[in-house]
Each structure stands twice: as C-alpha cells, then as structure tokens.
Amino acid sequence: MRGVALTRLGVIAAFIALLEALCRFGIVKPLTLVAPSRMVGTLIDLIQAGDVGDDAARTAIEVAGAFVLAILLGVSIGAVIHAIPRLRRAVAPVLVSWYAVPSFVFYPLFIALLGLSEAPLIAIGAFSATPAMVVATISGLDRVPRVLRRVARVHRMGFWDTLRHITLPSALPSLFTGVKLAFAYAFIGVIAGEFILSGGGLGYAIAYAYESFETAKMYALMLLVLGVGVAVNAGLHTWEGRLLRRRQR
Amino acid sequence: MSTPTAHATLRGVTRIYPSLVHALGPVDLDLRQGEFFSVVGPSGCGKSTLLDVLAGLSAPTSGTIAFEGRPVNGVPDGVGVVFQEDSSFAWLNVQDNVAFGLRRAGMEAAEIKRRVEYALGFMGLRDFATAFPAQLSGGMRQRVCIARTLVMQPRLILLDEPFGALDQQTRLLMGDELLRLWRETGATVMLITHALDEAAMLSDRVGVMSSRPGCFIDLAVTDWPRARDSRIVSDPAFGLLTARLWSSLRAESMKAIGRVA
Numbered sequence: 001m002r003g004v005a006l007t008r009l010g011v012i013a014a015f016i017a018l019l020e021a022l023c024r025f026g027i028v029k030p031l032t033l034v035a036p037s038r039m040v041g042t043l044i045d046l047i048q049a050g051d052v053g054d055d056a057a058r059t060a061i062e063v064a065g066a067f068v069l070a071i072l073l074g075v076s077i078g079a080v081i082h083a084i085p086r087l088r089r090a091v092a093p094v095l096v097s098w099y100a101v102p103s104f105v106f107y108p109l110f111i112a113l114l115g116l117s118e119a120p121l122i123a124i125g126a127f128s129a130t131p132a133m134v135v136a137t138i139s140g141l142d143r144v145p146r147v148l149r150r151v152a153r154v155h156r157m158g159f160w161d162t163l164r165h166i167t168l169p170s171a172l173p174s175l176f177t178g179v180k181l182a183f184a185y186a187f188i189g190v191i192a193g194e195f196i197l198s199g200g201g202l203g204y205a206i207a208y209a210y211e212s213f214e215t216a217k218m219y220a221l222m223l224l225v226l227g228v229g230v231a232v233n234a235g236l237h238t239w240e241g242r243l244l245r246r247r248q249r
Numbered sequence: 250m251s252t253p254t255a256h257a258t259l260r261g262v263t264r265i266y267p268s269l270v271h272a273l274g275p276v277d278l279d280l281r282q283g284e285f286f287s288v289v290g291p292s293g294c295g296k297s298t299l300l301d302v303l304a305g306l307s308a309p310t311s312g313t314i315a316f317e318g319r320p321v322n323g324v325p326d327g328v329g330v331v332f333q334e335d336s337s338f339a340w341l342n343v344q345d346n347v348a349f350g351l352r353r354a355g356m357e358a359a360e361i362k363r364r365v366e367y368a369l370g371f372m373g374l375r376d377f378a379t380a381f382p383a384q385l386s387g388g389m390r391q392r393v394c395i396a397r398t399l400v401m402q403p404r405l406i407l408l409d410e411p412f413g414a415l416d417q418q419t420r421l422l423m424g425d426e427l428l429r430l431w432r433e434t435g436a437t438v439m440l441i442t443h444a445l446d447e448a449a450m451l452s453d454r455v456g457v458m459s460s461r462p463g464c465f466i467d468l469a470v471t472d473w474p475r476a477r478d479s480r481i482v483s484d485p486a487f488g489l490l491t492a493r494l495w496s497s498l499r500a501e502s503m504k505a506i507g508r509v510a
Contacts, residue, residue: 147334153306155350156323165353169340244258246381247339 007028034216036223043220052205052224059190059201062118066125066186073126074178076135080143081134095138098131107193125189129182136178140171173247176240183236187229255279256437257303257405262300262312263462271462273298275312278456278465280405280439285431287440287448289494290458291505296441299463300409303439304330316405329403329436333410335388337382337397343376344369347396354401368396372426388419392426399430406420406431408440412447420444421479424451428478445498449490450481457497460505467497 016036022028023035034042046052081088106127110120144167152162168175194203202225209218263274273295280286290296301307301316305324314321316328324330338346347368351361369375372392380392391411398406406426412420424447431438440446448455449471457467471490473481481487 145334145336146330147336148338150306150330150332151336154304154324154328155353156326157353161353165349166338169338174338246342248384 009017027148031213031215034219038216039223042216042222046220051219052202055165055200055202055205056224058118059194059203060199062121062190062194063125063183063187065118065122066129066190067183069122069126070129070133070186071179074130074182075137075175077130078134078137079141082138088138095131095135103128103189104192104196107196111197116197116199119200121190121193123134124193125186128189129185132181132185133178136174136181137171140174140178141167143174144170173244176243179241180233180236183232184229189230191225256282256284257316257439259299259303260313262302262314263310264295264307265310273302274309274461276464280437280499281438281453282496283435285428285438285440285451286371287442287452287455288458289442289445289448289455289498290463291460291498292443293505294458294460294501296458297409299378299458300330300407300439300441302371304328304407306330327404329398329401329406330345331391331395331398331406331408331411333413333442335382335387335390335394335414337393339382342379342381343385343393345380346393347374347400349397350401356466357378360372364400364402368400371399371430372396388415388423391415395430396429401433402434403436405437405439406434408438410441411441420447421450421482425478427451429500432475445491445494446482446487449487450477450479455490455494458501460501466501467494469493469497500509 019033020035020037021034023030023038043052103124107120107124110123110127114120114123148166148170149162152166157165186216190201191203194201195207198204202221206218206221206225209215209221257280259276259278261275261277263276264272266272276299288296288299298307302309303316303321305314305321305328308322316325319325324414338349341349346366348361348365351364356364366375369378372395374389374392376397377385379390380422382393385393390471391414395411412423415423427438428451430436440448440451452471453473455469455471456465457469458464459466469490472486
C-alpha cells in the first residue's frame with residue numbers, strides 16, 4: 001500500500017513539475033496558464049487579503065445545504081421505492097437514466113420558483129445529487145440479508161429498532177457510496193450553478209476573474225476548489241475505511 | 250390435549266402460502282420438556298415452515314400452537330432460533346455480536362459480561378472475542394450465532410439446518426457441542442436437518458416428514474443415554490436407526506424429486 005501511495009504522489013508531483021517547467025520556460029503563455037507556484041502564491045495572497053472568505057463561505061453553505069438535502073431526500077425516496085415493488089418497477093428506468101438529463105436545464109426554473117438567491121443553487125445541487133443517494137439506498141436495502149430481519153424478529157425488535165440496529169448498519173457500505181457520490185454531485189452542481197448565474201460564491205468568483213482577464217486569480221481559485229473537493233473526498237474515504245475496514249467479506 | 254410434560258404443542262397446524270402452495274400439515278406434535286427432537290424430510294417438504302410457525306415467525310393458516318401452555322402469537326419469550334444462513338452481524342465484533350440480545354434487553358453490564366464470557370468460553374470463542382465475523386470461518390461464525398442465542402438462556406432452542414453449510418468433520422464436532430449445550434442448559438431442542446446421520450446421532454426422537462405438504466409419517470425413538478457424543482456413530486444401533494429413517498424417507502424423497510418410488 002505504501003508503495004502505491006508513493007507512486008501516486010510521484011505521478012502528481014511529476015505532473016506539477018511539468019506544468020511548472022512549461023510555464024517557467026515560456027512554452028505556455030502566462031495568459032493561458034500560470035505556473036503552479038504562482039497559483040499557490042496568489043491563493044495565499046487572496047486568503048490573506050480576505051478576498052475569498054465571503055465567496056468560500058457562501059459556496060460552503062450552498063454545498064452543505066444541497067448535500068444534506070440530497071441525503072435526506074435520497075434516503076427517504078429510496079426507502080419508499082424499496083418498500084413498494086410496483087413503484088420500483090415503474091421508476092427504475094427513470095433512476096438509471098437520470099444522469100442523461102443535463103440538470104442545469106432546470107436552473108432557470110429553480111430561479112423562477114425560488115428567486116435569485118442561494119436557494120436555487122442549493123436546489124440544483126440537491127437535484128443533481130439526490131438520484132445517487134436514492135440508488136445507493138435501494139441497493140443498500142437490497143443487500144440487507146433476509147435472515148437478519150428474521151433475527152430482529154426473534155429478538156422482538158420493532159420497526160425503529162430494526163432500522164437502527166440491523167437495517168442501517170447492514171446497508172451502510174452502499175449508503176456510504178451514495179454519500180460520497182452525493183457530495184461530488186452537490187459540489188459540481190453548486191459550483192457550476194454559480195458559474196452560470198449568481199452574484200457570489202467560488203464559481204462566480206472564478207467566472208468573474210476569467211471575464212476580467214485575472215488569470216492568476218482564476219487559477220488560484222480553481223486550485224482552491226480542486227483542493228477542497230479532493231480534501232473532502234479524501235476525508236469521506238478515510239472515514240469510510242475506518243467504519244468498514246474490518247467487516248469486508 | 251397435551252401431555253403433562255409437553256413444552257410446546259402443535260395441533261392440526263397447516264400453512265398455505267398466499268400463492269396457494271400447501272406447504273405444511275396438518276401437523277400434530279408434542280415437544281417434551283428437555284428433549285432433543287429432530288425433524289428430517291425431503292427437500293421442500295415444509296421443515297423450515299414448521300420451524301417458522303413454531304417460532305412465531307409466521308402464523309399458521311389453521312391449527313393452534315402453544316409454548317409453555319400459552320398460545321404462540323409472535324416470537325415468545327424464552328425461544329431462541331439459529332438459522333442456516335450466516336446471521337452474524339458483520340459490523341460487530343464477536344463479543345458484541347454475542348451481547349446483542351442482552352444489551353437490547355437492558356441487562357446490567359456486569360451480568361452481560363459474565364454471560365458473554367461464559368458463552369464465548371462454552372463455544373470456544375474466547376480467543377476471538379474482538380475478531381470480526383469476516384475474519385472467521387463459516388463454522389466459527391455459526392458458533393457466534395449459537396452463542397448469541399445461548400446467552401439469552403432460551404428454554405426452547407430451534408435450529409434450522411445450522412450446520413448445512415459446513416463440512417462433514419466440522420458438522421460432527423458441532424453436533425457434539427450442540428449435545429453439550431443441550432445437556433448443560435436443560436433446554437428443549439428442535440433441530441431441522443436433511444442429514445439422517447445427524448438426526449440419528451443427536452436426537453431423543455426423530456420425526457420423519459412426508460413430501461409437501463409435510464406431515465409426520467414416522468416418529469423414531471432413539472433411546473440414547475443423555476450423556477452421548479458423536480462416537481455413537483460406531484454403535485450398531487446407530488446403523489439400524491439410520492436405515493429405518495431412510496426406509497421411511499426414501500419413497501417421499503423420490504416423490505419430492507418427481508420420481509415414482
């Protein structure tokens with residue numbers, strides 16, 4: 001495992017070194033791409049000057065809102081669909097083809113419904129992320145062995161106790177996959193939404209920097225978004241590993 | 250109707266599934282207090298259905314079931330069930346698996362610890378207390394499930410082909426442990442099995458079921474001493490008993506696979 005991790009770091013470091021060299025030697029023009037060292041420097045300057053705090057906070061709130069909403073909706077809808085086989089047969093094709101729908105076409109609708117605020121961005125993030133959580137919930141509930149439900153009945157457990165002590169822990173591996181996907185989709189949905197039409201947030205700040213030819217600032221903000229996305233995913237991945245490490249069959 | 254020592258009784262019990270498959274009965278049976286009763290029968294004859302209705306996991310279509318004199322309606326207190334499939338909780342280590350029912354019952358920690366330690370020792374799991382099921386073999390996981398049932402001190406233990414997935418040597422040894430458990434707890438045991446030798450080796454009485462809808466067509470009394478173990482397989486009486494069970498069962502088994510006896 002250590003070897004794999006070292007190789008991974010090596011590949012990333014080599015890629016960054018290549019970018020740095022391309023920029024330093026003028027092979028790529030500074031208006032197209034700035035050197036990674038300059039991206040980091042600009043980002044530090046931006047943070048120190050307090051120029052990204054508001055946008056970052058706004059994006060964080062929107063992503064968190066979309067993420068939590070997607071999990072609540074996804075688990076509830078997934079549980080209902082799982083419980084009603086007829087409904088499941090009816091909606092299964094919709095669920096699996098959801099990703100073919102460019103969810104951003106609904107963005108104007110959300111703005112019309114919710115006004116030009118954080119709300120339509122939260123809605124678009126949740127709209128993109130919920131189906132992943134629905135699918136993960138259904139698959140998690142499918143994987144709860146029937147015999148464990150019978151064990152619950154032998155222990156005379158009611159619905160809520162069975163849910164808490166048997167169903168949820170048993171479905172956890174699938175649910176966690178859903179959580180990771182839901183975060184990724186919520187994040188993408190919110191940032192992209194901010195790009196298109198918004199007065200704040202990191203996506204908006206990147207678009208604004210792009211339009212005003214502030215290339216260094218644009219790349220610094222892109223680096224920040226990339227870093228946050230990778231960090232949150234790595235955190236979720238570590239948490240998942242810790243929870244599930246010893247139960248793999 | 251029931252004999253004075255009957256621990257559980259079934260009278261005219263049938264089970265017909267909503268698909269109109271007549272799975273079981275009518276069955277009449279008295280399980281005597283503290284006996285080891287085995288049920289053998291052809292595949293799909295309703296053995297597991299019998300266990301389900303006796304455990305209160307499903308309701309009979311007709312007939313009555315009583316445990317300790319009270320009608321069975323849902324799983325009664327004092328009944329433990331061990332299933333054929335691995336039913337250990339993958340997310341709990343061995344001792345937490347075993348303590349599961351006790352914690353749910355709100356027992357105090359010291360008593361839980363005492364009972365879990367006893368059950369782990371009894372089932373040879375002491376060295377694996379902090380292991381997770383994924384780290385154990387199939388036989389060890391089934392021990393965990395038996396230990397989880399044992400700590401609840403059930404007075405009636407129902408086992409649905411608990412060793413079905415294990416190899417023959419492990420089955421014989423697990424049979425010995427089951428006998429030891431039965432002797433030491435004084436519980437009444439009903440074992441569902443498809444293995445005639447297992448039934449013959451372990452039981453006080455063996456009920457032979459017909460092909461579906463399952464009814465008892467033979468009840469064999471083994472007359473084994475209470476202190477017995479798997480070495481009984483070398484007793485000539487064991488061979489005779491197994492032969493008798495097979496002669497009762499052969500025609501039914503052929504029916505079950507669609508052949509005329």
